[in-house]
Amino acid sequence: MSRIIRGVDQNFVLTLMEIARLLRRVRITGGQPDTPPELRGWSFDKPPVRPPAHLGIALSDFAYGYCPTGRNLYLKYVLRERPQPAKPLLEGSALHAALFKALEDFRRFVYAGVPMSGPGEAVPEEFKPKAEALYRYVAARLLGEYHYVLASGLAWGRDSAAFYAAPIHTQVAVDGAPLGLGYVVADGVALGAVVEFKFGPSQNVDAALAGYAMAIEAEYGMPIDYGIHVQIWVDGSVEYRAQAYHLGEGPRLKFLEARDEAVDVVASARDPGTPPQCPKTCPFYHICRS
Numbered sequence: 001m002s003r004i005i006r007g008v009d010q011n012f013v014l015t016l017m018e019i020a021r022l023l024r025r026v027r028i029t030g031g032q033p034d035t036p037p038e039l040r041g042w043s044f045d046k047p048p049v050r051p052p053a054h055l056g057i058a059l060s061d062f063a064y065g066y067c068p069t070g071r072n073l074y075l076k077y078v079l080r081e082r083p084q085p086a087k088p089l090l091e092g093s094a095l096h097a098a099l100f101k102a103l104e105d106f107r108r109f110v111y112a113g114v115p116m117s118g119p120g121e122a123v124p125e126e127f128k129p130k131a132e133a134l135y136r137y138v139a140a141r142l143l144g145e146y147h148y149v150l151a152s153g154l155a156w157g158r159d160s161a162a163f164y165a166a167p168i169h170t171q172v173a174v175d176g177a178p179l180g181l182g183y184v185v186a187d188g189v190a191l192g193a194v195v196e197f198k199f200g201p202s203q204n205v206d207a208a209l210a211g212y213a214m215a216i217e218a219e220y221g222m223p224i225d226y227g228i229h230v231q232i233w234v235d236g237s238v239e240y241r242a243q244a245y246h247l248g249e250g251p252r253l254k255f256l257e258a259r260d261e262a263v264d265v266v267a268s269a270r271d272p273g274t275p276p277q278c279p280k281t282c283p284f285y286h287i288c289r290s
């Protein structure tokens with residue numbers, strides 16, 4: 001078994017210095033154990049990375065393990081039922097969109113001088129206060145860091161100042177077919193690490209991060225050894241908690257096991273049944289628990 005190495009930073013934003021510090025802490029405290037080559041994403045032509053079948057399943061449908069029996073997969077891919085996202089999921093989507101827009105608008109400000117204007121009209125009315133609070137917070141921190149690195153001479157130009165302030169490239173999409181998945185969209189990639197933002201309860205994040213990392217490895221043939229999970233709370237104020245993981249053997253095997261179980265549920269077309277309890281936020285709650 002490999003180790004999961006953690007670092008926690010209560011004051012994480014998104015800047016280069018903060019991400020670098022987080023990753024450095026993981027390396028120092030946990031070393032850099034080698035990842036077996038057969039568990040790299042580019043080893044998709046042989047087991048265990050090679051999928052039992054290529055069914056195009058979405059990574060988010062199984063990697064976080066929100067349905068203990070995998071019935072969500074049976075409903076979605078076998079019976080073709082439509083999910084009904086509950087309010088927390090819709091709010092999470094709205095906040096993701098606000099965060100991505102803030103990061104994109106920051107670059108527009110840097111390169112074209114366009115002021116950062118807010119999360120936009122597309123945000124549903126009920127989520128606007130939180131989306132605006134998040135957008136304003138991210139904008140203030142990024143603009144503050146940008147002006148600081150320029151004024152202090154740390155950055156020699158706009159491009160490097162933008163990199164210091166916002167090094168995360170967002171919504172990186174790759175073809176998940178080598179792993180038997182559909183398109184895989186990572187929230188972000190920075191300094192060779194994959195980044196996921198969460199606004200609600202989350203579990204198995206190490207396995208999910210390993211899945212994103214392996215999909216990127218399969219597409220680009222470059223190693224992704226670390227993952228960062230950023231938990232964000234927005235409630236008037238904004239708080240972050242970031243945790244870095246070394247994506248070695250343990251998380252990769254955990255991801256592959258979940259992937260193989262998901263493929264088995266869909267390929268067998270057998271109803272795996274319901275668990276004793278289900279999260280009310282499950283988008284299939286209206287079917288299983290009605």
Ligand code: SF4
Binds near residue numbers: 273277
């Ligand atoms: S309601 Fe329960 S059994 Fe049905 S998909 Fe959701 S978690 Fe799984």
